[in-house]
Amino acid sequence: MYGSRLLSRRWGLGPLALSLVSGSILLQAAPPAWWSDGDPPVIDPQASPNNHGVANIGQAKHMAKQALEALRAVDAAAADEVESGLIGGGKPLASWHAPVSQAEKEAQHAPLLIGQLKAIAAPFYTVLHQRSPVWLEGELTANQTKDAQDAQNHFPWTSATTDDQNQSPATIGQLKAVFSLRFEAYSPQTVDDDGDGLPDDWETAHFDDPSIQTDIGDPDDDGMDNAYEFAHGTDPNDFFNGETPVLRVTGGDGEIAALDTLLSKPLRVTVKRPNGEPYLNAAVTFQTANGYAGLAGGVASSLVRTTADGSASIAYRAPATAGTTLVTATLTTGQSVTLRVYAVNPASQVDATTGQRKPPIRNFVKTANADGTVTFTWISDADNGDWFEIGGEREDGTWKPVYKTTYGSAVLPYVPGTTTYSLTLNPAADYLP
Ligand SMILES: [Ca+2]
Ligand SMILES: [Ca+2]
């Protein structure tokens, strides 16, 4: 399990480390919390220390496993990295599996050699030096395992090889000294290769690569740059930062327009936070059904940003074919609302009962008044005496009249030279049942 490869490692376990045999170092530095947290503890604080005793392979493996889990609790990515350097074919440990065969069980009890201890501990020190170099320096100093001859050395043994004793048995005191790592005081130190204040980890997590974005970028267009999003813990790719916005139709739904005419007012939706504050600059994608190019600019799909009041608007031209047309407005969250516009063919509007031609209309607008009444205005080329029926389309596509003017009535006098009509109704009293 532990090949000669380990024994050939050119690391010296220097005089400092050898002095661990006395156990004095461990008395000076506080033991790591994870030594005694577990049940059973890694190191029983009640048991008399046996620092001079020879450590065995099983003890080293157990110690490494517990150290790895303690690290995982504070830095899972670092633990994964250590584990990948520690476990597997050709690695210091073949697996974490408990010994099964007699030979494996005996191997667990074989004495731990200093070379093996160094090989097992090295992945920890390599990764910890990358992730939190200042903390690791503090640990080496507190444990008195810092190489006095080589300030760059971040292993708890000397870089000089003349003093190597790799084939000597390691003591329990040495095993403890090497794994005396107080993860309770550990935190990963940020690495920021491009120096823009955004840690590589954060940039990689959000943008796949640390070099794509910078602190002043705002890829989600929420008005907060990446530096702000990092500082406030928000998602730099999410305009709504995890919040579910409230999307409502605030104009254009249910409009009636003559064929191939522009609606008098645009289609309009409003995007607000749950607390009612409007979202500025939220992306709203308007999309017509069946690819009909009726949106402003003669397109079937258009992205519009909300203004300061949270609204996004777009002009719409009713199609040249009569019927109900649908337009959806969708947010980046996937939420959507549907607006309906009724395209009517004035020329075909002949009353089946009277045979009278229904007046062609344009720019039909319905306005709700503060007093509860509703005002309808429209432009018509109607002759004097024409009547108008006001209504809407039901879900099933049938027509629902809500009001009908009287033929030839004085309600809507035709004034030569003026073709704008206006009618104010009280829905509670005037509408048809
Ligand atoms: Ca960076
Ligand atoms: Ca942003």
Ligand SMILES: [Ca+2]
């Ligand atoms: Ca954001």
